[in-house]
Amino acid sequence: MHHGFRAALTAGPPSRLHRARLTFTAIWRTLVFLLKVMPMLPSRALNVLIPEPIVTKLRYPTSRGTVEGDLYRPATPGPHPGMVMCLGVIPIDVDHPQIPRLGEALARSGFAALLYWSPAMRDRRLAVDDVADIASAYAHLLEQPEIDPARSGLFGTCVGGSFVLMAAADQRIRGRVQFVGTFAPFSSMWTLAEDVASASRELDGKRIPWEVDQLTRAVYVRTLTEDLPPDEAARLRVVQAEDGIGTDTTYLSDTGKLVASLLKPQTPDGAHSLLHQLPASQQQQLTDMSPITYLSDIRAPLVIISHDRDDTVVPVGESRRMMQALEARPGARYTEFEMFQHADPTKRSLAPLKLAKELGKFASGLYPMFRKSLGS
Template sequence: MIDFIRKTSRPLRALGRATVFFLKVFPMLPSRPVDWVTHPPLIERVQYPTTDGIAEGEIYRPSSPGRHPGILVCLGVVPFEVNHPQVPVLGRALARAGFAALLYWSPAMRDFRLDPKDINNIALAYQWLIEQPFVDASRSGLLGTCVGGSFALMAAAHPLIRQQVSFVSAYAPYSSLWTFSRDIASSTVDEQDGRRAWKVDSLTRKVFIHSLTAFLYPEESGYLCRTFLEGEELDDESSLSEDGKAVAALLSASSLSEAESALEHLPDQIRQAFSEISPLTYAEDLQAPLVVLLHDRGDQVIPIGETRRLCAALGQRPGLYFTEMQFSHLDPAKGKLPPLKLLREFSRFFGAVSRLFHHVVD
């Protein structure tokens, strides 16, 4: 009888947990009643392994006994510190909704760089998470936002964990660093009727420049960062190494053809890294039964075409869901939508994330 009741009530319990998460993750929504019917989460400072040694992070988990679905959250590149009040909002929302959430902060991304090493580190952190006594490994997965979503997808395909990932969700990921870099360098994006001009977000360009120049000698890296981020004049290109000249050519490209030519002439080390940190490289190895992707149509940080290409590569595989929205890079306030349109976009977001809860509620 108890099993029958749990089985028949599962859809309602999943809906309830999805509602708790939805109300708590958006600060502008009235969520005080949620606090009356849910317990405050436990927040623990923990240590987990990485390829560089032991890292520290925080787990947000329900205070109720038993084993809970685990979720590794890849926060990506964020323009604020780890103690910013927005950071624990997501952790608390997940915990109140029933997840044990480990927030993964990448030192490279906090330095505005994308590093292939993070794929291994995320996989190691996830393996550690699902081995905890309060986590049910069979109902666990990864969640990422922005470039963190791309790394969550790549880590989910890692040989260490790919058979132990029940779901992966990514909000506004890029699919390929090749196409993404082409768009950034040329300030254009693909549309159904051709390419159009794209006003590249300042954070996107900053990460692009820092990631490219990280492969150069520190003197050259600093020089090119000052040139292309601070406007210092590039007055002596002849003093650059061959690799430095190749990077400078891409950063100074003023058209699509120049960007494509510069990409073809990048040093082998950078070309290899581009492929290593492109989710399309790992599409065939992604085995998670549930893949939930979301992206804003007018996203200025990562163009929506990146997720569309990713969906096309993943094909008609079962368990793949893609939702297009009209927030502004996961921020409903920035879009300044009329109330009815805002309600519609909230409903789309709720429908997408509800799939995660229906998948993991036992």
């Protein structure tokens, strides 16, 4: 009788109570993150309720040697869910106030977050080596005693979102990634390059003009010219920055002339043709930096993709194509916003009701990640 009574107490209702507690905790952590990461929202009261995070340096191996990154973690005892966060190419310095704000927001909401910085991305270009390096950073993070590998994952914004998706497919870590979160990623370097070269993008089944953001243009130019002889790359970058590519390309190699043509205005079909005339090695790099080709190797049970509808840096069509490729996959979630200017909520002014609705979408879109980070 006694054992039967105890079994009855620990079956059914306690299990529902446990799930309810996890749900409440996930909601609370989502709200904490929302309040701490959004600069327009009041959050000082949380500083009293939640201890100040601990910030340490974590050294980890990469293709360029051992590097050091900032690890933001809760002050409470672990183990904690871990996260490698890749911010991609951003027009601010690594010591900008928004960076520690993000790290603090993640730590106060329960994550031990390692901020991954790419020298290539800081140089406004994309390099395939970052895929393996992000995976290495994640593998090393999971080895830390304060991290719970069973509740950890990756997150990235802008091109960082694309690279964490590709890193999640790395065979060293793909079985140990519980979630992948992205904001404003591109799905394919091929389609993104065509859009930049043609100054157009697809939206709702139509191709429309696109005023390419200067940051996007800079990354496009520096990435395309990276494999040219240094003198050609430097010259093309300078003339592109000054007044565009002129008619005199006699000083360029055959590949340099192709790249120069891609830096001039093109039609979508013209850009497509030129890209497929690049050397095989350069075409392979475009494919190797296209997350849509990695999706079948991602094992994470939760994949979150989000994008601002009016993003001027990476067209929203990139995330829509990614989601179309994932639509039959359980655990794939997509949210589209109208409150950001490429992940920056401070550059758009919304009416209070509209802002409240968008903040609700933001929290709802991130909630599954916080729930996944609590385990079962």
